Amino acid sequence: MARAIAVCNQKGGVGKSTTAVNVGSYLALSGRATLLIDLDPQGNATTACGIQRSSLDRDVYEVLVNGLPASDAILKTPIEQLDLMPASLDLAGAEPHLASVEGREQLLRRICEPLKPLYDFILFDCPPSLGLLTVNALVAADSTLIPVQCEYLALEGLNSLMRAVTLIKQALNPSLRVGGIVLTMTDFRANLAKEVAGEVKRYFKDLVFDTSIPRNIRLAEAPSFGKPICLYDPHSTGALSYQLLTQEVIEKEVDG
Numbered sequence: 001m002a003r004a005i006a007v008c009n010q011k012g013g014v015g016k017s018t019t020a021v022n023v024g025s026y027l028a029l030s031g032r033a034t035l036l037i038d039l040d041p042q043g044n045a046t047t048a049c050g051i052q053r054s055s056l057d058r059d060v061y062e063v064l065v066n067g068l069p070a071s072d073a074i075l076k077t078p079i080e081q082l083d084l085m086p087a088s089l090d091l092a093g094a095e096p097h098l099a100s101v102e103g104r105e106q107l108l109r110r111i112c113e114p115l116k117p118l119y120d121f122i123l124f125d126c127p128p129s130l131g132l133l134t135v136n137a138l139v140a141a142d143s144t145l146i147p148v149q150c151e152y153l154a155l156e157g158l159n160s161l162m163r164a165v166t167l168i169k170q171a172l173n174p175s176l177r178v179g180g181i182v183l184t185m186t187d188f189r190a191n192l193a194k195e196v197a198g199e200v201k202r203y204f205k206d207l208v209f210d211t212s213i214p215r216n217i218r219l220a221e222a223p224s225f226g227k228p229i230c231l232y233d234p235h236s237t238g239a240l241s242y243q244l245l246t247q248e249v250i251e252k253e254v255d256g
């Protein structure tokens with residue numbers, strides 16, 4: 001049965017999509033059948049997997065809002081073992097539609113039930129908000145993977161995210177495991193980054209992954225070529241870091 005992981009942080013631009021795509025890729029390359037579900041109307045994970053959004057006629061919106069069978073909206077990616085449920089431009093209209101649906105927080109969970117036996121991992125790339133799409137991801141997930149950029153006020157946003165995750169755990173998804181913080185775009189030559197990283201580790205202790213992801217230009221370039229880093233530049237420091245992070249994710253999810 002797949003482990004479902006929500007890559008989430010309501011703060012924008014912290015590395016959610018980069019993390020979802022690249023951890024997803026390395027999970028797949030390690031032989032784990034992986035499904036990446038793009039829950040962000042911006043569709044960055046979809047684009048980064050080399051899928052043209054304008055050509056999409058079925059996507060996660062059709063599944064969530066119009067009841068299309070999930071299997072009809074799953075695409076192959078250039079990486080064997082990595083499948084994608086893409087987000088077309090329509091997803092931007094999903095939240096207002098979903099707001100009036102009964103059981104609106106559980107839609108994704110129900111969609112994932114029949115998919116769980118088919119995969120080892122399901123990853124959700126969440127939008128930068130705590131709206132209904134992110135809530136659906138947290139209700140459907142077994143655990144969270146939270147990218148945090150080491151900058152001013154990072155801890156403040158992180159505390160409110162942790163509170164939201166804890167509330168969802170209490171009210172809607174008791175089996176949700178809170179945790180899995182990864183420091184992203186680190187540049188430890190900067191004092192602020194060092195300080196913030198130190199604070200996050202002091203506060204969240206074991207929840208923080210040992211591996212952090214350095215700022216690396218190759219990671220920023222890869223999506224514009226529609227490629228995960230393992231295809232774009234597998235020897236870059238960004239690629240090696242995501243490989244190590246994926247190893248930690250596997251250990252944490254599978255072994256405890």
Ligand SMILES: Nc1ncnc2c1ncn2[C@@H]1O[C@H](COP(=O)(O)OP(=O)(O)OP(=O)(O)O)[C@@H](O)[C@H]1O
Pocket residue numbers: 011012013014015016017018019040042044126127128184185186213214215216217219220221223238
């Ligand atoms: N380690 C890194 N080094 C350099 N650039 C990075 C790194 N990680 C992400 N980026 C770049 O930073 C920008 C934001 O990253 P990303 O899109 O992954 O964040 P996000 O949290 O998904 O953003 P949003 O909240 O808008 O969905 C992107 O242009 C991405 O290519």
Ligand SMILES: [Mg+2]
Pocket residue numbers: 016017018040044045125126127
């Ligand atoms: Mg994103």
